[in-house]
Amino acid sequence: MARLPLLGEQSWRTPCTPEVEPLDSPVVPDNSTACHCVARRRAQTMSGYTHDLAQQVHAWTPADPERALEVAELAVVDTLASAIAAIGDDTVTTALTAVGTGSAGAATAWATGQGSDVQQAALLNGLTAHALDYDDVDDAMIGHPSTVLLPALLAVAEDRDLSGAAVLDAYGAGLLACRDLAAELGIVGHYAAGWHATGTVGTVAAAAALARLLGLDQLGTQHALGIAGSLACGSRQNFGTMTKPLHAGVAARNAVLAATLAEGGFTADPDQLEGPLGFVSLHHGTGRSVREPAGGPDVTGLNVKLYPCCYYLHSAADAALDLRDQGLSAAQVESVTVTVHPGGLAPLIHSRPTSGLQGKFSMEYAMAAALLDGHLLLSSFTDEQVNRPEAQDLLRKVTKRTDPVPPVGGGASGAYAVVEVTTTTGEVLRRRVDRARGHASRPVDEAGLRAKFDDCVAFAGLDPRRGGVVYESLRHLRAATSVRTAMHDLRELTAAAASTTVDA
Amino acid sequence: MARLPLLGEQSWRTPCTPEVEPLDSPVVPDNSTACHCVARRRAQTMSGYTHDLAQQVHAWTPADPERALEVAELAVVDTLASAIAAIGDDTVTTALTAVGTGSAGAATAWATGQGSDVQQAALLNGLTAHALDYDDVDDAMIGHPSTVLLPALLAVAEDRDLSGAAVLDAYGAGLLACRDLAAELGIVGHYAAGWHATGTVGTVAAAAALARLLGLDQLGTQHALGIAGSLACGSRQNFGTMTKPLHAGVAARNAVLAATLAEGGFTADPDQLEGPLGFVSLHHGTGRSVREPAGGPDVTGLNVKLYPCCYYLHSAADAALDLRDQGLSAAQVESVTVTVHPGGLAPLIHSRPTSGLQGKFSMEYAMAAALLDGHLLLSSFTDEQVNRPEAQDLLRKVTKRTDPVPPVGGGASGAYAVVEVTTTTGEVLRRRVDRARGHASRPVDEAGLRAKFDDCVAFAGLDPRRGGVVYESLRHLRAATSVRTAMHDLRELTAAAASTTVDA
Incomplete structure (x- = not known):
């Protein structure tokens, strides 16, 4: 979208934006009597x-x-x-x-x-x-x-x-x-x-x-x-x-x-x-940065968060979960080293977390939970889960560092993470992830979306069957001749639980 | 109120305000998972x-x-x-x-x-x-x-x-x-x-x-x-x-x-x-401008607008009304010259107004109406009033100018106006006003406030008797054990009129 010069007649604005007067002046610049009709009558600008x-x-x-x-x-x-x-x-x-x-x-x-x-x-x-x-x-x-x-x-x-x-x-x-x-x-x-x-x-x-x-x-x-x-x-x-x-x-x-x-x-x-x-x-605009919006000229994707923790953890979490999926068990882990791009550790300030909230900003806990559980769900970030002894043991084996050059795979990437696990038998396993799952360039699939939805319903303590009905309504919203239908299903899901929650 | 240095512990804020990443990075800085509890637990700052x-x-x-x-x-x-x-x-x-x-x-x-x-x-x-x-x-x-x-x-x-x-x-x-x-x-x-x-x-x-x-x-x-x-x-x-x-x-x-x-x-x-x-x-703060607020350290006054037009007209309007009160009639006027401080004409762009709205930004019309009617009310600024022949004649006799030095009375003042009328007999009458009536330094009196209130009620076409009841309720609001009492009087005043206005 090109920025064209303003061609419209501007004098209508004058009455209401005179110069600022000194503070000790009785002339207050914004108290001219209503003049919105002027703007209303003004011809629509064409650029x-x-x-x-x-x-x-x-x-x-x-x-x-x-x-x-x-x-x-x-x-x-x-x-x-x-x-x-x-x-x-x-x-x-x-x-x-x-x-x-x-x-x-x-x-x-x-x-x-x-x-x-x-x-x-x-x-x-x-x-x-x-x-x-x-x-x-x-x-x-x-x-x-x-x-x-x-x-x-x-x-x-x-x-x-x-x-x-x-x-x-x-x-x-x-x-x-x-x-x-x-x-x-x-x-x-x-x-x-x-x-x-x-x-x-x-x-x-x-x-x-x-x-x-x-x-x-x-x-x-x-x-x-x-x-x-x-x-x-x-x-x-x-x-x-x-x-x-x-x-x-x-x-x-x-x-x-x-x-x-x-x-x-x-x-x-x-x-x-x-x-x-x-x-x-x-709002501190500095001028148009690109001719086309950086997201592209059309609606092609969106970044969905698949882990309920700081986004700075997501690439590393993916890598750790991949290693777990490949057969690595927590018991085999001697040490873990996570390398990320410079700046990629800034918000991750909790090396020894003792609460669910701290766990959301802890690379160490995210690695421990991923390797122990094979998932990172809403329930992974409770105080109890963070404080369980096996997690506290494992997170102490995690070291984190930054490097502008990824240690494996070559090339630089804006948000890479490399997870390197040394096993108790001396084997070294490495996994690099440049974009987290769920990013527009690695879109979430149907199963992943459904799993997130179900986890959210479960975390709220709601009926999973009704949750499934809501999922189907929303997932095919294009079919609803009235959005009230889909929202009716949602009301059925949340109404009972919310009344007890809010009254508590 | 002194600005004291911040002494509080600030690290809690870190997780949510990491540095800004390049646009092509998947690391979006503001999407860390909720961490409001950190702030909640934080000790209250003392300065x-x-x-x-x-x-x-x-x-x-x-x-x-x-x-x-x-x-x-x-x-x-x-x-x-x-x-x-x-x-x-x-x-x-x-x-x-x-x-x-x-x-x-x-x-x-x-x-x-x-x-x-x-x-x-x-x-x-x-x-x-x-x-x-x-x-x-x-x-x-x-x-x-x-x-x-x-x-x-x-x-x-x-x-x-x-x-x-x-x-x-x-x-x-x-x-x-x-x-x-x-x-x-x-x-x-x-x-x-x-x-x-x-x-x-x-x-x-x-x-x-x-x-x-x-x-x-x-x-x-x-x-x-x-x-x-x-x-x-x-x-x-x-x-x-x-x-x-x-x-x-x-x-x-x-x-x-x-x-x-x-x-x-x-x-x-x-x-x-x-x-x-x-x-x-x-919000583009540039640092504290004065130690004490410019309005003084206590509640001592407020500027009330007594004319329903641009505030840049108010000093001149006062001066013209004073001359009218002293016996000058519109029929005697040969010419009018209004002098104001530099910048004091900026919003007054309508020398030949043809609508009520333009009249609100017209020095010429304000002078004409003040000298013709002896008041400037809400009803003075209708299309009809502005277009009446006697006003259109009189406003053509008005000239406006600026001068950093007031032509009479000596000294400079931030918002002075001098109105100088030459009569048909060659007499010259002058009146200078430095602050409009209603300014905190020239506070409105009870009669002036009541006159404004009554004019507003009349302009809205509401019952003046009920208006009087509302005035008394509001004017002595300190006596109301519940503000609902005063608001009840207001409801009685506006309810009937509003229903017809809004439905129109």
């Missing part, structure tokens, strides 16, 4: 980033429609799985107790199975799906697209009784909007400044997706994007707290607000995103 | 800006309690007056039609008189009070404090059946928080970057006010501020559109969300505001 993004949102047709549907259904299953796993999580129960599910409406609060109003559902569901940080991620966005897009889209679709196919279609446009916005910002600088792209980019991209779902016209879409550009927020200073997943919920809710208002004729600057005081400028 | 602001919010006791109550009641009356005037405004009716008033709750949606849930009421009421830009302003904040603080405080107070005195007390703490946050940011740089301080500063300050209202403890208040710091938003690119007043509503709603969540135990970084990836840094 500029907001215009172009709005146009793309509606013009997009997938090159491979089947693939786009597959990716969207994958995102639906993975996002709901991540939400289900978090039903009993402290973040979710605290939020539900504090703010409730709002009025009884047609949109489902996933964690409780209750009907909720559309904005509150978007808020709670975004929070829930991101609470365990187990939801999908996108490289180009440096963030989590689906935990914003889907809570927004599904809440509105339920509220208006729209089809599964409509949601999946709008999801594709929203995912591409995430990537395009990231490219437009120069996402690395945006992220480095401290913005949480899931919240910031997510807000605008979800508004774009909703504009497609609701069939807004070109100018209405620009207004939706312009409103969303004003509401985009999320500070990485709050990483490591409950507020991180809240960003996803707030982004989803604000996107619903923006799109719903724009649909009703509410106005924003139709060139807001690229304006000198607009979204890109305020 | 730093978030800590100090939270402490101040609770420690504040007004030096002059009566004055603080007076200012807070003034803000309540003025904010509700501004909201009442906007009941039929396109911004308000569009928003109400698009998103509704939410579930039936104990908080009043001012524009309709309906009961609404607390967050939706905060959203709608912030939007409504700011829709005409007729609400109070604060020099130190470069923004509108009350249109965020009061929708948040009143909605929560209604929901929980709290007293008027509690709201007024929390309002004072919130107003001081606005000023202190503005000083901490270096508000001029913040504003110049494009942030709408009403939205950004307002979010955090309203969360602070709510923390006092709800009696949160020190750490809970820091969490509330930390959540709010992540949600602060508002782009000046949207000035001149309906999204500008939306910022006030979103700020109020997000503040309610932040405080309610923190009350329930939801966590944020308790040092969020000053953190390297936190509120001040992300």
Whole structure:
């Protein structure tokens, strides 16, 4: 998407953005009396980033429609799985107790199975799906697209009784909007400044997706994007707290607000995103980094997390599990050396973990659990599992190091891991993984997705039979003439458990 | 409030803020699995800006309690007056039609008189009070404090059946928080970057006010501020559109969300505001500009707008009205010359206005209307009034100019206006005004406040008798053992009119 020079007449903006006056002046620059009608009467601009993004949102047709549907259904299953796993999580129960599910409406609060109003559902569901940080991620966005897009889209679709196919279609446009916005910002600088792209980019991209779902016209879409550009927020200073997943919920809710208002004729600057005081400028945009979004020009894949721990562990976890699958048993292990790319150990600060949470940031525990159990499930990261003697013994045999050059296999790779096990008989086994399973370039297969879903249902203590029904509904969402059908199955699954969890 | 160095242990933050990886890397920096428990377990920090602001919010006791109550009641009356005037405004009716008033709750949606849930009421009421830009302003904040603080405080107070005195007390703490946050940011740089301080500063300050209202403890208040710091938003690119007043509503709603969540135990970084990836840094803070907030260390005043037009017109309007009061009639006017400080004409772009809206940005029309009518009311700025022949004749006799040195009275003043009228008999009358009536340094008196309130009620087509009841309730809010009493009077006033307005 090319950046074209602004050609529109700009003087309408003058009344409201005079120069800043000294603090001791009574002339307060932003208190001119309402002048939105001026903007409303203004002719729609024909170029500029907001215009172009709005146009793309509606013009997009997938090159491979089947693939786009597959990716969207994958995102639906993975996002709901991540939400289900978090039903009993402290973040979710605290939020539900504090703010409730709002009025009884047609949109489902996933964690409780209750009907909720559309904005509150978007808020709670975004929070829930991101609470365990187990939801999908996108490289180009440096963030989590689906935990914003889907809570927004599904809440509105339920509220208006729209089809599964409509949601999946709008999801594709929203995912591409995430990537395009990231490219437009120069996402690395945006992220480095401290913005949480899931919240910031997510807000605008979800508004774009909703504009497609609701069939807004070109100018209405620009207004939706312009409103969303004003509401985009999320500070990485709050990483490591409950507020991180809240960003996803707030982004989803604000996107619903923006799109719903724009649909009703509410106005924003139709060139807001690229304006000198607009979204890109305020959010430390450094200029478009690539002509085409880094994720490619179409919806072809998404990174699904298959282990419920820090993503920096995933390549090494794959390698260790491969060695286990090849017949290595924990009892044979004399020592383990893990080599990763420079920077690849930064978050892995717990060499001697004593809690489930610390285990999620421990290379040593991840290796021990993978080699002992042959899997890394949600239940692998409890305090009890981390503290079992055999794990504590084995993790003490693990050494970790970094090297810009992989010790085996040649060539450099951005996120490689090499796991090298010396057995008690002196044999040395090596396994290198450059991309974790579940990455878009190594997509999760049906069995792997189902296994993750089932693990999430089991972790939440829910009925596996009902879980299976929900899986089938979501996995084939394109077939639902109303998303309410699939959400009805979800309500049956979560309602009973949630009532006991939240009341506890 | 001094900025003290951070002494707290910081390593807990490491897992979630690793360095940014290249875009083509599968290592996405923000997808480590949930680790909020780490922050939760962390000891409360004992210094730093978030800590100090939270402490101040609770420690504040007004030096002059009566004055603080007076200012807070003034803000309540003025904010509700501004909201009442906007009941039929396109911004308000569009928003109400698009998103509704939410579930039936104990908080009043001012524009309709309906009961609404607390967050939706905060959203709608912030939007409504700011829709005409007729609400109070604060020099130190470069923004509108009350249109965020009061929708948040009143909605929560209604929901929980709290007293008027509690709201007024929390309002004072919130107003001081606005000023202190503005000083901490270096508000001029913040504003110049494009942030709408009403939205950004307002979010955090309203969360602070709510923390006092709800009696949160020190750490809970820091969490509330930390959540709010992540949600602060508002782009000046949207000035001149309906999204500008939306910022006030979103700020109020997000503040309610932040405080309610923190009350329930939801966590944020308790040092969020000053953190390297936190509120001040992300919002283009340039460092504390003054040791004491520019508005002074206590609640002593507030700027009330007495004319429903651009604030850049107010000093000149005062001067023209003074000349009218001294006996000058429009028929005597041969010519009018208005001189203002350099920059003081920037937003006044309509020399030959032909609509009510253009009239709000026209020095020529403001002079004509003031000299013709002896007042500037909401009804002065209709298309009909602007286009009446006598106004169109008179405004053509007005010339405007700037001069760094006032032509009369000596000395320079930041926002002076000199109106010089030459009469048909050759007499020259001059009047200089340095601060508009209603500014904190020239506070509005009871009669002036009542006149504004009555004009707002009349403009909305509401019953003046019921309006008088509401005025008395609000003007003496300290006497209300429950704010629901005063809001009940408001509901009686607005409910009937709103139902016809919104359905139209």
